[in-house]
Amino acid sequence: MANDNKNNQADENKNNNSAEEEKKDKKKKTKLVRVKFAKSYTPYVKGDVAGLEPEEAEKLIKGKFCEKV
Numbered sequence: 001m002a003n004d005n006k007n008n009q010a011d012e013n014k015n016n017n018s019a020e021e022e023k024k025d026k027k028k029k030t031k032l033v034r035v036k037f038a039k040s041y042t043p044y045v046k047g048d049v050a051g052l053e054p055e056e057a058e059k060l061i062k063g064k065f066c067e068k069v
Helices: 002-029 056-064
Strands: 034-039 051-052 066-068
Touching: 034 056, 051 056, 056 066
Parallel strands: none
Antiparallel strands: 034 051, 034 066
């Protein structure tokens, strides 16, 4: 009985680790958009250059907080 529980828990941990690794790999493959801030937007200040996720960069560009570099 105890061994079955340990095996089930080990399998569950392997599945969780696989899902986390997939998420990390997906994030690595996403290209960041380089932007320069025209206004302060926490945690960034005017003049900062940063790499943002495409969705976030698009939102901030539309809001005139930054421009694509």
